[in-house]
Amino acid sequence: MRIATWNVNSIKQRVENLTAWLKERSPDIVCLQETKCVDDAFPREPIEALGYNVAVHGQKTFNGVAILSKYRFDEVTPGLPGDPEDDHARFIEAVISAGSRALRVASIYLPNGNPVGTDKYPFKIKWMERLYHYISDRLKLEEELVLAGDYNVIPAPEDVHNPAAWIDDALFRPQTRESFRALLALGLTDSIRATSDAPGLYTFWDYQAGAWQKNQGLRIDHILLSPRAADRLVSAGIDRHVRSWEKPSDHVPVYADLDLN
């Protein structure tokens, strides 16, 4: 079972890259972020033609998440609980049956939080607190739970090309990393870090300033696993070559392979 996450930065602009990558990598489940379109406008057909079911939670212009699955959806629930005022499309959860097993998967687009000093940063931190409560609740079920997405969190200095330059940024400042560590401390496993301690395993390179050419990236897209799912982890990786394709997203896909047999 291959599960992936990819912030596509507009699904309409990325359909060709997405379908090419689906053919190349054959993931079973894909969590997408920043689809940036309303549900009726989501280009389902070319994805369904490759054998995927599609669950979307979008909005006009910004945000937007989706889950693609080669297996059927038993349940689909949009929205992170805990704040009726939050109308951002940043979260969708699905229960997926794969053979005799069921898997709970969430596609997560955590707020950026910049600039720090505006209300965007407390919105990010509160969103992380809501995510903490959601995860605490779900872990009681002792399921195979996969939380995949763009967390907008650089977990550690080895996950950014120049840590000193990022110390006050909403993606890396100490309070952000502390909130992320609190999520992990609930008992989650970071798939990439479970399989490698190498520095420079980036998932995002800014469009600006030749960041890709200079390999000035960030690791901010993560696949977090519940204990039951982590027991099944076989390998994980980052498809960085996709960043060099024509018309790339600024993020690349991250995937984890689980042995559910």
Added chain:
DNA sequence: ATGGCCAATATGATTGGA
């Protein structure tokens, strides 16, 4: 050495992203 982009919007300037 420095700076460099991209997407959506009724759109040609602004906002958001990271």
